[in-house]
Amino acid sequence: MTMPTPAVRDRALSLPVAELPAYLYDMAALRAHAAAVRDALPARVELYYAAKANPEPRILAALAPYVDGYEVSSGGELSHVARAVPGRPLAFGGPGKTPEEMTAALAQGVERFHVESEHELRMLAELARRTVPGRRVAVLPRVNLPVADGSLAGSSLAMGGRPAPFGLDPVRAGAVVRALTDGTYPHLELRGIHAHLASGLEADRQLAVAESVVSWAAGLRVPPAEVNVGGGMTVDYARPERRFDWAAYGRGLARLAADHPRLTLRIEPGRALTAYCGWYATEVLDVKHSHGEEFAVVRGGTHHLRTPATKGHDQPCSVLEVEAWPHPWPRPAAEGRRITLAGQLCTPKDVLARHVPAPGLRAGDRVLFSLAGAYAWNISHHDFLMHPRPGFHFLDT
Numbered sequence: 546m547t548m549p550t551p552a553v554r555d556r557a558l559s560l561p562v563a564e565l566p567a568y569l570y571d572m573a574a575l576r577a578h579a580a581a582v583r584d585a586l587p588a589r590v591e592l593y594y595a596a597k598a599n600p601e602p603r604i605l606a607a608l609a610p611y612v613d614g615y616e617v618s619s620g621g622e623l624s625h626v627a628r629a630v631p632g633r634p635l636a637f638g639g640p641g642k643t644p645e646e647m648t649a650a651l652a653q654g655v656e657r658f659h660v661e662s663e664h665e666l667r668m669l670a671e672l673a674r675r676t677v678p679g680r681r682v683a684v685l686p687r688v689n690l691p692v693a694d695g696s697l698a699g700s701s702l703a704m705g706g707r708p709a710p711f712g713l714d715p716v717r718a719g720a721v722v723r724a725l726t727d728g729t730y731p732h733l734e735l736r737g738i739h740a741h742l743a744s745g746l747e748a749d750r751q752l753a754v755a756e757s758v759v760s761w762a763a764g765l766r767v768p769p770a771e772v773n774v775g776g777g778m779t780v781d782y783a784r785p786e787r788r789f790d791w792a793a794y795g796r797g798l799a800r801l802a803a804d805h806p807r808l809t810l811r812i813e814p815g816r817a818l819t820a821y822c823g824w825y826a827t828e829v830l831d832v833k834h835s836h837g838e839e840f841a842v843v844r845g846g847t848h849h850l851r852t853p854a855t856k857g858h859d860q861p862c863s864v865l866e867v868e869a870w871p872h873p874w875p876r877p878a879a880e881g882r883r884i885t886l887a888g889q890l891c892t893p894k895d896v897l898a899r900h901v902p903a904p905g906l907r908a909g910d911r912v913l914f915s916l917a918g919a920y921a922w923n924i925s926h927h928d929f930l931m932h933p934r935p936g937f938h939f940l941d942t
């Protein structure tokens with residue numbers, strides 16, 4: 546069980562049922578968390594927000610005072626983020642960039658390009674020559690580095706350190722650095738190295754990965770001015786009260802920065818910045834027994850909150866009891882102590898949380914799923930079964 550903030554609890558109870566499900570964002574909690582993250586980091590470490598985690602314009606704007614810029618991973622994100630937070634620095638990453646996206650990014654004056662392959666580099670060089678002939682475009686090749694044995698252990702989503710479609714193979718890095726520094730690409734400038742290797746790492750593992758990346762980059766023929774060590778700070782859905790240790794991570798990054806006094810270090814977390822500010826509020830529609838277990842069916846489901854289905858976890862939640870039962874028909878209620886919370890979709894995969902301790906749960910009670918501020922609504926298959934969309938409430942108290 547996880548406790549909602551008072552603002553979220555009040556709104557979840559006061560919304561008319563017809564306005565459920567709803568996403569509730571506690572903007573004060575978001576700001577406080579982002580400020581604490583920023584404070585834990587040394588001044589020399591730049592903090593970019595990976596917009597893919599939650600690109601709601603209100604979220605992007607609320608983070609603006611605490612971040613140095615935004616990482617975008619498509620042409621769509623690029624134009625969306627540029628509209629939501631105009632004038633803020635953008636880093637354009639992601640595999641499979643199209644010529645149209647690259648041209649738009651160049652025309653828009655994107656600050657950094659995270660280049661994922663040699664093909665992409667050649668394409669960017671030619672497009673830069675045509676689109677912004679008077680400017681040298683700052684490039685950070687993304688490198689899929691091998692890291693110290695075990696550093697990625699525990700990752701829920703490893704994207705590097707193993708065969709992957711992301712970034713350059715390290716054996717090609719020397720050739721790429723040479724081409725970016727020997728005049729082959731006069732319109733491009735080697736600004737640094739980028740490496741996002743995994744998501745879901747604790748602070749000690751993140752630091753080990755950052756150290757590996759920085760020491761590899763420092764050994765290049767032309768040591769880079771910037772190293773972006775990516776995002777991937779863990780969010781623990783099984784133990785939501787345990788948060789990523791930003792203080793320890795910040796101390797480690799400070800040591801790393803001190804060892805490399807001329808280097809700009811950058812991180813680009815998504816999930817660990819916004820997950821905690823969002824809740825998905827809904828109502829229990831039905832309670833039933835099946836083969837010795839109990840199930841509650843709630844309004845909505847994984848077509849709104851796909852996170853538990855994609856990550857294979859139980860979304861943390863809390864129950865808000867509602868005494869009123871306005872209907873003339875009997876009110877179903879759970880008899881046991883543990884109940885599985887499913888959604889309205891016709892698929893056994895539409896499960897939000899299994900065996901939740903919710904004795905006596907009744908139809909009409911409300912459920913608040915927490916940690917729903919990242920990779921939630923924006924990664925969900927909204928149109929499957931054509932149920933209504935949730936409301937969105939940005940609570941600014």
Ligand SMILES: Cc1ncc(COP(=O)(O)O)c(C=O)c1O
Nearest residue numbers: 595741744776777778814815816
């Ligand atoms: C290149 C890159 N940077 C940053 C992130 C953000 O990761 P997280 O939300 O786990 O912090 C991702 C996530 O996929 C990514 O691919």
